[in-house]
Amino acid sequence: QMLWQMNKFPYREYGYMNINRFVQRFFSDLSLTPEELTPLGAGTTQPWYSWVSFDDAGGTELDRRLMDMMTRSPVRAAPLIMALAAAVRDSVLRDGRGPAKGSRPLIRVTLVHGEVWSDLMLVSAARWAAIGLRAALYMAMDEAALAKCKEHHLVCYATGRPSILHKYTITTLAVHLGVDVLYADLDAVPTRPDALERIISTVELADPFHLAVTTHNYDCLNAGVWFARASSSTARFFVVLLEYLQDHWYEGDQRSFNALATGNVSVSFMDEPRAKLPPRLRVAVLSPDEYAGSSGFADRQEVRIFHAYKVYGDEKAALVDALYGVGGSSEDVRGSRERMWKWAFSRDAQAAVREHALEAISKYEKQREASTCW
Numbered sequence: 001q002m003l004w005q006m007n008k009f010p011y012r013e014y015g016y017m018n019i020n021r022f023v024q025r026f027f028s029d030l031s032l033t034p035e036e037l038t039p040l041g042a043g044t045t046q047p048w049y050s051w052v053s054f055d056d057a058g059g060t061e062l063d064r065r066l067m068d069m070m071t072r073s074p075v076r077a078a079p080l081i082m083a084l085a086a087a088v089r090d091s092v093l094r095d096g097r098g099p100a101k102g103s104r105p106l107i108r109v110t111l112v113h114g115e116v117w118s119d120l121m122l123v124s125a126a127r128w129a130a131i132g133l134r135a136a137l138y139m140a141m142d143e144a145a146l147a148k149c150k151e152h153h154l155v156c157y158a159t160g161r162p163s164i165l166h167k168y169t170i171t172t173l174a175v176h177l178g179v180d181v182l183y184a185d186l187d188a189v190p191t192r193p194d195a196l197e198r199i200i201s202t203v204e205l206a207d208p209f210h211l212a213v214t215t216h217n218y219d220c221l222n223a224g225v226w227f228a229r230a231s232s233s234t235a236r237f238f239v240v241l242l243e244y245l246q247d248h249w250y251e252g253d254q255r256s257f258n259a260l261a262t263g264n265v266s267v268s269f270m271d272e273p274r275a276k277l278p279p280r281l282r283v284a285v286l287s288p289d290e291y292a293g294s295s296g297f298a299d300r301q302e303v304r305i306f307h308a309y310k311v312y313g314d315e316k317a318a319l320v321d322a323l324y325g326v327g328g329s330s331e332d333v334r335g336s337r338e339r340m341w342k343w344a345f346s347r348d349a350q351a352a353v354r355e356h357a358l359e360a361i362s363k364y365e366k367q368r369e370a371s372t373c374w
Contacts, residue, residue: 031076031160031161032076032077032080032169033073034239035069036069036073036076036077036080037169037172037173037176037239037242038172038173038176038235038239039065039066039069039077039176040065040066040176040177042235042236042239043232043235043236043239044176044232044235045175045176045177045178045230045231045232045234045235046176046177046178047178048088048092048098048104048105048177048178048179048230049098049178050063050178051063051065051066051177051178052066052085052088052089052177054089054092054093060085060086060089062081062085066081069081070082079157079158080157080169080170080173081173083137083155083156083157084107084137084170084173084174084177084179086137086155087107087135087136087137087155087179088105088107088135088179090107090134090135090136090155091105091106091107091134091135091179092105094134094135095132095133095134095135097135104178104179104180104229104230105135105178105179105180106133106135106179106180106181106182106200107135107136107137107174107179107180107181107182108128108133108135108136108137108181108182108183108184109136109137109139109167109170109171109174109181109182109183109184110124110136110137110138110139110183110184110185110186111138111139111141111164111166111167111185111186112138112139112140112141112145112148112186113141113142113144113145113162114142114144114145115144116317117145117186118142118144118145118147118148119148120186120320120324120326121138121145121148121149121152121154121186122148122152122154122334122337122340123324123325123326123329123334123340123344124186124189124324125152125154126340126341126343126344126345127189127190127324127325127344127353128184128190129341129344129345130193130344130345130350131190131193131194131195131196132193132196132197133182133196135155136154136155137155137156137157137170138154138155138156138157139156139157139159139166139167139170140156140157140158140159141159141161141162141163141166142162146158152337153337157170164253165242165245165246165253167183168238168241168242168245168253169242171183171228171238172235172238172239172242174228174230175228175229175230175231175234175235175238176230176235177230178230179230180227180228180229180230181227181228181230182196182199182226182227183223183224183225183226183227183228184224184225184305185224185225185307186320187224187307187308187309187311187316187320188224188225188305188306188307188308189305189306189307189308189320189323189324189357190304190305191303191304191305191306191323191354191357191358191361192303192304192354193350194304195304195305198290198304199212199227199286199291200227202284202286203227203229203284204229207282208229208231208282209229209282209283209284210228210229210231210233210234210237210278210281210282210283211226211227211228211229211234211237211261211281211282211283211284212226212227212229212283212284212285212286213226213227213257213261213262213283213284213285213286214226214285214286214288214291214293214305214307215285215286215288216288216293216295216368216371217288217295217296217368217369217370217371218285218288219264219370219371219373220258220264220265220371220372220373221254221257221258221261221262221264221373222254222293222307222309223253223254223257223258224307224309225291225305225307226257232278233278233280233281233282236276236277236278237260237261237277237278237281240260240273240276240277241256241257241260241273243273243276244256244260244267244273248267248268248269250268251267251268255267255373258373260273260274260277261281261283262283262285264373265373288368289302289303290302290303290304290305291303291304291305291307292305292306292307292361292364293306293307293308293309293310293364294308294309294310294311294364295310295364295368295369295371296364296365296366296367296368296369297364297365297366297368298365299365300358300361300362300365301358303358303361306323306357306361306364308320308323318360319360319361322356322357322359322360323357323360323361324353325349325352325353325356325357327356328349328352328353328356329343329349
């Protein structure tokens with residue numbers, strides 16, 4: 001009787017646009033408070049060098065206000081702030097980004113859950129490092145991911161509960177603290193050495209964009225690959241997005257991101273969050289021929305990142321392995337951080353990986369069709 005009544009309930013008449021049965025979120029997913037995510041003032045961004053500094057001996061010094069926050073929140077905020085600081089250190093000292101005042105560090109953020117995906121953490125770190133992005137922060141959502149973090153000395157944050165919200169919580173903190181973020185799922189793999197610089201050159205104009213997003217066909221935003229430029233606008237945007245996802249747990253994160261960033265789709269009770277958005281949010285849409293996926297692309301030679309969405313099971317595993325070049329590295333290499341880095345930076349290995357990756361994605365070299373956003 002209750003299920004029959006629910007099916008007959010006029011959801012849309014009451015403002016509910018989408019009840020996504022695949023969404024598995026809970027109120028406890030967002031365990032960090034607004035103060036913990038924006039400790040220096042909500043909706044603002046601060047220069048990265050105003051809160052962290054690094055000495056020649058490898059030490060890290062944090063601003064007193066952040067230290068106070070870590071003292072008040074030793075379980076939740078402290079580990080996240082320390083993980084972010086470690087990733088920023090890699091960006092500044094190893095990638096050479098943000099060493100001068102006025103420039104910004106850049107980190108890659110990736111969610112990890114499950115043994116199959118955890119096994120890809122080291123090769124993904126090495127492959128991204130080889131194209132100039134060593135700085136990464138893995139949001140480790142289970143024991144398998146944490147074990148790989150410790151084994152390979154990767155920068156990670158133990159989220160506790162698995163949730164899609166974690167990629168937005170760390171981004172909220174990062175852009176608030178003056179750090180640019182490239183989010184990439186583990187099945188989104190660079191296939192050209194200029195994958196990152198192309199995004200940066202698209203965003204960094206005289207009138208810069210705040211966000212750069214990928215789509216299936218210039219229509220449906222794909223939340224598996226996107227770029228956030230640290231600014232007061234992006235700081236405010238991610239606070240609004242997180243608040244919305246927390247309050248409207250039945251809406252998918254990808255559709256909600258799409259609705260608030262591009263307006264291509266609608267979500268439930270959208271007027272309120274839209275009223276809170278920054279007045280002039282500039283969003284760049286990256287070419288789906290360059291930042292591509294299984295929906296199709298024009299020329300595989302032009303693909304810079306391939307995202308293996310809508311591919312499942314053994315087919316997906318084989319495709320992702322080919323994109324990373326797992327088959328081209330020995331088991332001895334895959335078990336050692338030092339040997340993996342040496343392999344990934346080898347020109348011969350890079351050429352071989354690219355050749356196999358282009359062969360693996362050749363079946364998706366086709367005309368794209370309009371898709372239904374989810």
